Amino acid sequence: MPLSPALIPAAKDIEVDMVSHDLHEQLPREWQEALAGTTKRIIIVGGGIAGLRTAEALRERGFSGPLLGITAEPLPPYDRSQLSTVALSDPDWHGVSTPSSVKGFWWFLGHKAVGLDLATRQVQVDDGRRIDYDGLVIATGRRARTLKSAPQALQLRTMADAERLRSVLHSGPRHLVVVGGGLTGMEVASVAATLGWEVTVADRRPHPLTESLGSTVAEWVWRRHRDHGVRLRFGERVVAVHPGDRQRVEFADGTTIDADVVLACVGTVPNTEWLAGSGLDVSGVVRTDDQQQVLTSTGQPAEGVVAVGDVISHQVALSDGQRFEWSHWDLTVSDAQRAAATLLGQGLSAVAARSFATRLYTHEVHVVGLPYGTESVVESDHPGFLVRYHDNGTLIGAVAVDQPDRVSDLLQEVTPQR
Known part of the structure; x- marks a missing residue:
């Protein structure tokens, strides 16, 4: 169910630029008054671009009540798309928050949501407090999957990950082994090879990238890598990475290669643990209907709750019976508009191509x-x-x-x- 449309003209517009404060710090007086009163409020859980775009869409569509953001990272939303390219290749790159003109958006940084109570319409935060909501946007995204055979391997998902990997890549060329031939692995291999590194990309799949780029372009990509000296070991599974001054990467056929750095690019895991026991359908990802409303375990839409970004996924059935599922990181803007319209009871049926x-x-x-x-x-x-x-x-x-x-x-x- 959407929020009551009556909240739009009734709410007072709080002209505060998007700022970042800790949950324990004092809120401005106007926020204290708004949160203590009857003004409707919307909580956005997750500090990625999807949550920020939803906040912007809510303002564009007339919502003028308080917007509260909760994110586990110590930074407001930033552009993650550069982390595997520009952030690694440019030694002077510094991550910055994504510019936004949205007003009245207060971020609680460095705090996790740890629970959701649909009956009382409250989000529980890791410091023990519970925050009431009238509308809730779930935008907690995903985290990098750990390589079981090498928990010590580097990962690339956050700005902190990118800064660490960039420091390594600019410390002098050595041998990088990328486990996983998806888009992130492809981009990192390109940067590392350009910086003079010896690079090996290993993937258990015989034809990685085909599902993302199509067969012709995937083959073209790997030819470009070979042209730049990147070694490809496809259809070969990494079973262990033995630590040491140089790490020994072991494959299922018993062969090994030595690496100075191992980067795990083996997929992601949706951040849904905090929703356990809430009654929502979080079987793998957060399940939604075609209007971004989150579904309960019984298949019913949860009142006043939507989800955006890659914490949700979308299935497509093609004429040959094949089914595809992808996460929504590449549909951020259209997802945000639809979610905002749903919360405000406005409806939005237009669909954009990913x-x-x-x-x-x-x-x-x-x-x-x-x-x-x-x-x-x-x-x-x-x-x-x-x-x-x-x-x-x-x-x-x-x-x-x-x-x-x-x-x-x-x-x-x-x-x-x-």
Whole structure:
């Protein structure tokens, strides 16, 4: 159920720029008055870009009550998309908070939400206090999955992770082994090779990146890596990483290689533990309906609760019976708009095609829609190329390499899959 639309004209606009304070610090007087009174408030749990965009969408759609953000990180929202590229390659890069014009948004930094009570409409925080909400946005995102065979391996998910890895990469070229050939592993390997590192990418899958970029572009990516001296060990499983001055990476066939640094890029885990026992459906991810409303374990929408970002996922059934599931990190803006509209009882049915971009050495790769199905003949147009994907005659995806000017048209042409 949405919040009552009556809250929009009734709430007092609190003209406070987005600031960051600890939960124990004193709130401004106007916030104390608002939280103690009858003004409606919305809590956003999670400090990523999805939560921030939802706050902006709420303001754009007329909500003027207090917005409270809770994030475990010591920083307000920042752009994570640069962590595996610019943040690693530029020794002078410094992460900054994502600019935002949203007013009346108060962040509680360095605190985790540890529980949710749907009946009392309260979020429990790790210092023991419980905060009432009228509307709740779950935007807790994901964390890097630990490599079981090497818990000591580096990871890359947060700004702190990026700063640590950048320090290592700029300390002098040695040998980096990346376990996992997904998008993050591909980007880090590109940066490391450019910096002169010896790089090996290992993945248990025989054809990594195919599900993200399509088969043609995935093969093109790995050829570029080979051209830059990156060694690829695909279809080979890492079973152990033995610590030492140089780490020994052991494969399932018994062969080993030595590494100075091991980076685990083996996927992510949704941050849903704090929702255990709440009655929500968190079987793997947070389950929602098509309006971003969070579903309970009985399949009913939870009143006043929505979710955004990659803590949720989306399944698509294609005409051949194949089902795909992806996280919503690349649908941040449209998810935020839909979630805000749902909380305010306004409704929003428009769906945008998913899209994202990645970098490989000097190349830009843009993905629109779903790169699966019948693959078109490669459309070459110097300096890049384009591949389209159809499902039973419907254009559902396209991948453009070094053709950024094609993206806006493709967003209009590709039929969104949702």
